[in-house]
Amino acid sequence: MSAAEPLGTVTVGPGVAFDQVSLTLGRTLILDHVSFNIRPGSVHALVGPNGGGKSSLIKTLLGQMPHQGRLCLSWPAEPGLIGYVPQALEFDRGLPMTVDDFMAAMCQRLPAFMGLSRKVAPAIGDALERVGMQDKRKRRMGALSGGERQRVLLAQGLIPSPQLLVLDEPMSALDEAGAQVFERLLADWRQSGVTVVWIEHDLAAVKRLAERVTGLNRRVLFDGPPEHTLSPDRLLSLFSTHPTVQGSAHS
Template sequence: MDGDRPGAVRARGITKTFGDVVALDGIALDVAPGRIHGLVGPNGAGKTTLLGLLLGLAVADSGSLEILGAPVGRALAAPEGVAGFVDGPGLYPSLTARQNLAALATLHGRDAKGPAIDDALARTGLTDVADDRTRGFSLGMRQRLGLAAALLTEPRLLVLDEPANGLDPAGKRHVHQVLTELAADGTSVVLSSHRMDDVEALCSEVTILATGRVVYSGPLSELATDRQELDYRLVTSDPAAARRVAADVPELRLVGDPATLVVRARVPALDDLVTRLVKAGVALRELAPVVSPLEAAFLALTDRSPVGAEAQEGRS
């Protein structure tokens, strides 16, 4: 953790059951101040349950949970400084975006007519629809308004469930910018997402859940190592010549559709291929992993489809 500052989240041995269903099974989680921590896993892995515990919407059956340095032992007891939403933000559909925020500000004893509301609307890109009733808002607009509502409380821990859900590129850009700025100012963010590109763009750390258990928790960078074998798609000036060159590279395999040049290799073998292509006079126009390092780790650690070009069909 950062110096003498308490961790934003410290969980040990957290379990939670619903009848015969074990939603969380011995969960450990650490989130440092000023970090954006990603929470990923298949449907039913326990992500929403864990987020609910962080927001004080439920209490664990066993284990210890500290949030912002304070122990949490009962429902609806999250300490001051925690904000966010699970399963989408709760809004009053008959009120406008501005009125929704004003109502929330009043509930929290804050100024319902001050500049904070305009600032929250502007930061989330909702100024132009501030006086529209939320009944007609799209999913993405509701998500952004939920984030604006959380900003009103000036949180030290922000907990978000699929914050980029339904966002267009402009909306996603607004949300990414807000979260990055919050982290830079010392706010901790825990977010769940099915979009690996969002997690990779935002998060420095990630926890991967499967069947209620942590299968990986740590820096995102450790999931992408030279030892990890991935599939890479290449676009070159001469596909036939590139395929012949690739066939001679040790510890590298051609995979996938013969019409597309896809190779399976670790980073050293991939570097060897690039060097050989240059020497052969073949221009390399594009080189990208078929599956990102995070998604590859997700698939492997959660025992999903095999990683590679043939794994593309049926991914979610």
């Protein structure tokens, strides 16, 4: 048990090892021999500039991108479920799709136009309650604010309960109340032993909430506890156009 792990927590999420992972699209080098480890049951943040390869890295983790090198998931028991919450939801806002319709489309096999199945309806209700959207289930998705749509995306990431959860800038559109909802969810996942891989631009939130952080700008510039890694000189190097690799911080 790590020092940051709550007493009594049983880890259900996997450890993740990136070993010399590289990715080239056309003639563009996206990832350059990326190596670092994500501890089982931890909240691990990825930070770095736009275009630095963060989203591409998690797409390799989700099996959506070809890559060179080795990527290994070490599950504590049988392989579990992987959840994914994208950065934004692209859809026609004129569609007469309610929150319930969206959740049905994302979380059940029964066609959404047939309504919520009795099998998943309780889970959907619980997920929407956890993100504070229970009272807006009949609202059209196109009528929601950006922060409210982000909450719905978080809710769909809860069904079925994942053991590995990948979050792509989940706080980007959230207001203060939504950010508090996200922090509560993060605490729940940590307590449940879920492994969380979290791309985030809000460095203050990362410093407060992540157990470990990796700085990525095509390659790993630092990796360690946020209180050790998020120093001004490291961040300056991370967000510069031509980064200089600094020594990794290890706990």
